[in-house]
Amino acid sequence: MQKTETVSARAGRLGNGLLSILNALGITPLGLALIILLAILPFIPPFDREDLLRWLVGAALIAAQAIAFDFTTGYINVVNFGFAAFLGFGAYTSALLAVDFGISPWIGMFVGALASGGLGFFTGVLTLRLRGIFAAVMAWFVGLALLGLARNLVDITRGPMGLSVPTFLETASNRPYFYIILVMLLITYLVLRWITSSHIGLAFKAIGQNIEAARASGVNPTFYRVFNFTVQCAFAGWLGGFYAHYYGILTPQLMHTSHTVEVLAIAYVGGRGSIWGGAFIAFPFIFFIEWLRSSLTSLPGLHLVIYGLLLILVMIFYPGGVAQFYYWIADRVGKARRGSAEQSG
């Protein structure tokens, strides 16, 4: 009797310790359960089929992008409208290093991240002195210029014909790739979550809400915004490296604005300023979209209409997205629990 108690107490202490570690990392028990579910999903039928695995990889890639996107949009309130181009810049950097110099993709993708981050830094320094939408539009112009370059520098990028890129692994199976992108997704989440929950994140939020007030309280808006933008672009470039060495083919179309819109829609539906919202919604959403696309081939473009409508509806009627809904539920559950505890006590 005594012994079982100590064991359960010890287990409880251990559990509490684990919980506090997870809490510090920004993972709730529910989040941990979802991560574990994702990790075993490739072995559960029907998700062990190659086509569904491919969807899973695609969803995880979009999820990681949505996290990076929300890091800027949800915090400093600047929409990087050239996001896809920064992703593509990293992808092309890594791919060209592998093709022309035979550098391993594992190194190349970090070089790609550095390159994208550097480009993001310059764009940020030039545009983020000015406010809000100006930076969004200028980032878009930079993106258009990059897209144009990728299309026109046929000698280097092979233009619209597509650049074939060596992949990470020799295997034809998608499962190992899923674990690579899952780890990348987790790293993206943990790093960005760590930044936003530190005092830097506080400064981001202050700038996003009221830039004058932030400046008056001694926060240097330009510094923090450029920092944020650079980090976002670096992550975009890193994920671009994965894109290049997973799909094995790169076309300038990757940098197109419609790709940015896709990520943007998911980040917004997931919930601005939540970091996890977009990543959470990406999986069901991408599966739904892919299912729609493969079952309704006679109606091309329908899935994009849904993206657009969803973006409009969420923006107007429920600006907090899925994250707000979750917090609302959690609040209700918490209240109900407290209420019943009071009644019983």
Next chain:
Amino acid sequence: MARSSVQSTIVFEVLRRLTTAAGITIILSVVAVIVSAVVAGPFTLVNAIVTGGMWALLAVGLSLVFGVMNIPNFAHGEFFMVGTLVSYLVFTPLHKYLRQNPSSVLSTVAPFAGIFAALLVGALLGVVVEKLIFFQLRRRSREQWVMNSFLLTVGLSVVMINGHQLLWGTNFKGIPRYWDVKPIDLFGVNISMDRAVALGLAVVTIAIFWFFLMRTRTGRAIRAVAQDETGAQMVGIDLNRIQVLTMALSSALAAMAGASLLFMFPSYPTVGLKPLYVAWYVVILVGLGNVAGATIGGFLVALLQTLTSYFIGVGWEDVVPTALIILILLFKPSGLFGSEVKGVWEQ
């Protein structure tokens, strides 16, 4: 003595104006026009002027909506697309009918029917979009309006592009020409009737629009709202009416531009993207909300693009102007013509 000092102040004033960013740009573009006319032949010039008129129409609409409603409209190109589509759908059956029953009067008028239909549909669509989307958001939240309305227009653009694809498919729906007549000969350059009419339409429309904005009561009300919304409301201007009207005007202008350029831009889902980029180049280049500047800017950007595709190569006409605009904005972030509504940018 006195006269010479007056003269010298006038000279000084002229010099001062010419050395501002706007003055330098205009001088440079005049030089570029002359050089290109000599080197590349007058045809490039004609091309630049015709497309420039239409870019000006687009940019004026975009600038107006931003000035009055503070909406950076990303779906502006989609109204251009709607214009091309409507004009195609109206003009093609008419054209077919006229092939069987030739009539010289009708075949002169038929294209105008298409363009006018596009204008009407564009205006209607503008009203619908304002009522269904922007009004709804405005009623619920005005927080971070510029960014949120921008994202709404992004959604709208995606819906319209893919709606077109769903209903009419991705194939090119174009016409070789509106008017089957001999081209006009001007200084040894052949200008097709379509081009001449497009330019004429642009000039006339901009003139009418300008008169409307400057001289009529409603035009004044629109400008008042652009300057100060609260103040305009205080003197009894119906804000909702002005907003609906502005959106309708802007999208009607865009649709008209699309319809008149149908011979250059066959209608397909993403046909609006390029005009959208260009309208944004113009508007950012001259400074947002600056309607007069947008007119000049339209011609400037068209010239820049024509020169780029002639001297550097087709396909570069997006890259070079973008790079140049970014460079210019580094030194003059509020735009070439230093607009007074810069404050709106900064929200």
